Amino acid sequence: MQRQSAQTLPEWVPPEVQRYLDHTEGGCSIRQLARDLKCHPSTVLRQIRRVENRRDDPLVDCAICELAVAHFDGQTAPKYRQFTDAVMLKAAALEVLARLCQSGAVLAVVEGMEKAVVVREGEAMMSKFAVEQGLAGNLALLGWIGCTRPGRLRRYHITPMGRTFYSRLMAERENQARAKLEQGFSEAQSGFLPKQGDKVKDRRTRYGLGETPLDMLARLHDKSGEPFLARALVDAGKRLREGFELAQIGDHLAQGRAYFATSESCGRALPPKQSAASAAAKKRAAEAMAALGPGLNDIALRCCCHLEGLEVAERQLGWSARSGKIVLRIALGQLKAFYDEMDERLGEARSNQLIG
Structure with a gap:
């Protein structure tokens, strides 16, 4: 019935x-x-x-x-009665999704507990954030979070759908705040407002460049629940980028000094002279690329140094889809072995301050 x-x-x-x-x-x-x-x-x-x-x-x-x-x-x-309204749900989900977007953040749900918690792996428990079970259930029902490790202690990570919704929601809030600021000048400067018939051009959404392709791959997990890229492999990729960036900065500075130091009576500029630090960084990057060899150094240069996405790199290199991350992991493994051998040979302790 x-x-x-x-x-x-x-x-x-x-x-x-x-x-x-x-x-x-x-x-x-x-x-x-x-x-x-x-x-x-x-x-x-x-x-x-x-x-x-x-x-x-x-x-x-x-x-x-x-x-x-x-x-x-x-x-x-x-x-669930407090989340019957979509506006209330979005406002409550925004803070949770913002914390889950951080590197290493998970939402932990323990069987029998009334609340879930958002914690970051490797940090003290004092930084935990409590979440209502009803709100966590709604996020899972909408597909914004997904369970990556079942059991009595279940772990949930933010999904690509959740990241897309979070980015769209943050863009809406940014546009609303910008509109309020612009409306604040309407009494004194009415000419700033668009007139009737004028086409309002959509503003391009801003995005941050603080997250590299390696950071995105580091959030992935394999079937056993282990990270797809170990922290040592990510550090090796960032170390390659550090040498690449230092060499590029040194080249630009040397060219600028050579240009402004050229005499007016001289018909051509003197060849730029690199500093010792820039030359050493360029040598380390060149030796690392030579150690990887053709094929592996292509994907490492594109993803680690030029910060190209895997899909773009696969398309440019003519590879099949989803094969770039496997080749990149192999390249990072050989890159780590090269840096370990170089550190052992030089006998020097390297600083942990990396770019990215």
Whole structure:
């Protein structure tokens, strides 16, 4: 027998979850849902199966159960009633997603605990941030966080969908703040506001360059839960970039000094003279690239020094998709071995201050 919903579901609930609840809790048949959506019943069936498979995640299962109780049984859902509004959910999720975007941040959920915590791996527990179980369940239901290590202590990382939503939400807030500042001059300077008929050009979203391709790969985990790139491999890649950047800076400074030091009576500029530090950095970078050899030094130069993305590097080199990260890991392993051998040969302790 078909059971009607006590009240409409919140607007932030994904359409697939709404159809799943209408079928499992409301008693609406798949064919009826397909007729309402004007699609084939197999399309609705695949959507319902996807949601059913996601219920293996305890957070997603709890969120769906609470929505079913609140909107089909008419009972109160204390964990989720404060997030029925989409605006309230976005405001609460913004702080959680901002912390999860940090390197090494995870959302830990312990079985039997009322709250989850956001911590950064390797840091003291004093920096933890408590999160309501209801909010964590909504984030998992929306696909903004995903479980990477199941068990009694489950760990959740932010997903690419969550990062996209966080970037879009931050851009909206930035645009709103900018609009308020511009409106503040409207009384004295009304000419700054666009007139009717003028085409307003969309502002390009700003992005930060503090995160390198190596940092993005370092957040990935393999099937066993281990980081795709060890910290030593990331440091080796940043060390290569350090030598590359120091050599480039030294070349520019030497060329500038040679240009301004040229006499007016001289017909051509003197060849620039590099400093000892710049020459040493250039020598180290050249030796590292020579040690990698052709193929490996191409991907290392593009991703570590020029900060090109893996997709761009694969397209430029003519490689197959998703093969660049494997080759880059091999290159970083040989690069680490080269630097270890060089440090042992020179017998010098190197500073840990790296670029990026």
